[in-house]
Amino acid sequence: MESEARRNVLRLFTYGMYAVSAHHAGASNAFLANWLAQCSFDPPMLVLAVERDARTLALIRGGGFFAVHVLASGQREFAGMLGRSSRTVPDKLKNVRWHPSAHTQCPILEDTLGYVECRVVGEMPAGDSVIVVGEVINAALLSNGEPAPLTMKETGFKHSG
Amino acid sequence: MESEARRNVLRLFTYGMYAVSAHHAGASNAFLANWLAQCSFDPPMLVLAVERDARTLALIRGGGFFAVHVLASGQREFAGMLGRSSRTVPDKLKNVRWHPSAHTQCPILEDTLGYVECRVVGEMPAGDSVIVVGEVINAALLSNGEPAPLTMKETGFKHSG
Numbered sequence: 175m176e177s178e179a180r181r182n183v184l185r186l187f188t189y190g191m192y193a194v195s196a197h198h199a200g201a202s203n204a205f206l207a208n209w210l211a212q213c214s215f216d217p218p219m220l221v222l223a224v225e226r227d228a229r230t231l232a233l234i235r236g237g238g239f240f241a242v243h244v245l246a247s248g249q250r251e252f253a254g255m256l257g258r259s260s261r262t263v264p265d266k267l268k269n270v271r272w273h274p275s276a277h278t279q280c281p282i283l284e285d286t287l288g289y290v291e292c293r294v295v296g297e298m299p300a301g302d303s304v305i306v307v308g309e310v311i312n313a314a315l316l317s318n319g320e321p322a323p324l325t326m327k328e329t330g331f332k333h334s335g
Numbered sequence: 336m337e338s339e340a341r342r343n344v345l346r347l348f349t350y351g352m353y354a355v356s357a358h359h360a361g362a363s364n365a366f367l368a369n370w371l372a373q374c375s376f377d378p379p380m381l382v383l384a385v386e387r388d389a390r391t392l393a394l395i396r397g398g399g400f401f402a403v404h405v406l407a408s409g410q411r412e413f414a415g416m417l418g419r420s421s422r423t424v425p426d427k428l429k430n431v432r433w434h435p436s437a438h439t440q441c442p443i444l445e446d447t448l449g450y451v452e453c454r455v456v457g458e459m460p461a462g463d464s465v466i467v468v469g470e471v472i473n474a475a476l477l478s479n480g481e482p483a484p485l486t487m488k489e490t491g492f493k494h495s496g
Contacts, residue, residue: 180474183449184373186405186484188351211370212345212495213384214462221382221466223374244347288344298459300468301375305382307461313341323347334373 181335189326189334191253193243194222195267195281197274198236202281204266205230206257208326208333209303210242218310220292223303229260231304238294239278240308243286245324246317252285253329277312287323288315342496350487350495352414354404355383356442358435359397363442365427366391367418369487369494370464371403379471381453384464390421392465399455400439401469404447406485407478413446414490438473448484449476 195204209223220242224231234240245253256266271284278291292308299305326333356365370384381403385392395401406414417427432445439452453469460466487494 176474179449179476180379180451180471182476183405183451183474184379184471186351186448187373188349188484188486189372190347190349209372209374209382210348211350211372211382211384212348213370213466214464215496217462218341218345218496219462219464221370221372221384221461223372223382244344287347288340290341290344296459296461298457298466298468300382300457301380301470302377303375303380305374305459305466305468307459307466309462310341310345313337313344315340315343323349325349335376335379 184335185332187334191245191324191326191329193245193256193283193286194230194240195283196230196233196237196240197279197281198233201233202267203230203233203260204256204281204283206253213307219295220290220308220310222306222308223300224306225303234294234306237279239280239291240294241275241278241280241282241289241291243283243289246287247321247324247328249324250329253324284316287317289313345496346493348495352406352485352487352490354406354417354444354447355391355401356444357391357394357398357401358440358442359394362394363428364391364394364421365417365442365444367414374468381451381469381471383467383469384461385467386464395455395467398440400441400452401455402436402439402441402443402450402452404444404450407448408482408485408489410485411490414485445477448478450474
């Protein structure tokens with residue numbers, strides 16, 4: 175297989191940009207995600223790929239919940255900060271407006287378009303990542319539909335290929 | 336949970352539009368998919384949610400492979416045809432330019448921006464759907480980068496919520 179062809183095709187895939195957060199045993203964290211999608215209508219479920227060594231993966235597993243926030247057009251810098259390694263930015267929530275969810279204790283990031291909270295219902299390994307499946311148990315819209323959601327295309331980031 | 340809030344947030348998720356095809360025991364088919372994402376860099380893998388009763392799911396399972404094609408901006412009508420039920424449109428490939436892949440026998444849809452072919456490496460149930468994980472084993476770009484990929488937003492379709 176030509177790896178350049180593979181990379182070029184995979185980079186044609188369309189993605190939104192999301193902040194995924196979780197909480198466990200006193201620790202809260204969030205990271206930038208684009209490899210996620212809904213995967214069931216009834217019940218409503220999401221599938222999310224998380225790098226094996228992501229700090230938040232331990233919180234998702236330990237707490238059993240995660241929250242997915244839709245970022246807004248114009249939040250490229252915010253997205254970039256969330257996308258840095260926890261080793262480089264130990265406290266990514268430091269300068270972010272957030273509060274713990276009453277349902278799941280996951281950090282709710284207030285400057286986003288809205289969020290869904292999920293209860294983990296399964297996981298499976300997938301190469302260098304882990305696929306986590308969650309059932310949506312709570313949701314809130316934090317905007318009136320403006321601005322539009324942030325897309326990978328707008329950021330110019332390349333997390334695929 | 337307010338189901339309206341949930342639907343409104345899930346409809347803010349950003350999706351591309353893809354044609355997924357498979358072949359088994361003399362039968363070939365394709366369907367319109369948007370619930371998919373890359374899920375590993377090394378090895379390159381994709382995760383795809385397929386409705387339990389989709390005819391192509393049996394072909395994916397039986398053949399052990401699937402191909403994901405990136406649709407192009409302007410292909411709303413083509414996408415709509417691929418999105419209809421196999422019960423309504425028994426032969427969706429009838430008026431489509433395609434040939435069987437030499438690697439996997441999956442139908443290669445020629446009027447798309449490019450495709451990746453995957454070998455199924457796992458699956459798990461997820462509500463009304465099945466999550467299929469595939470490793471990318473072949474890929475080809477069929478365009479020079481124009482037009483842009485088709486997005487769910489361009490089509491106005493609502494397969495989420």
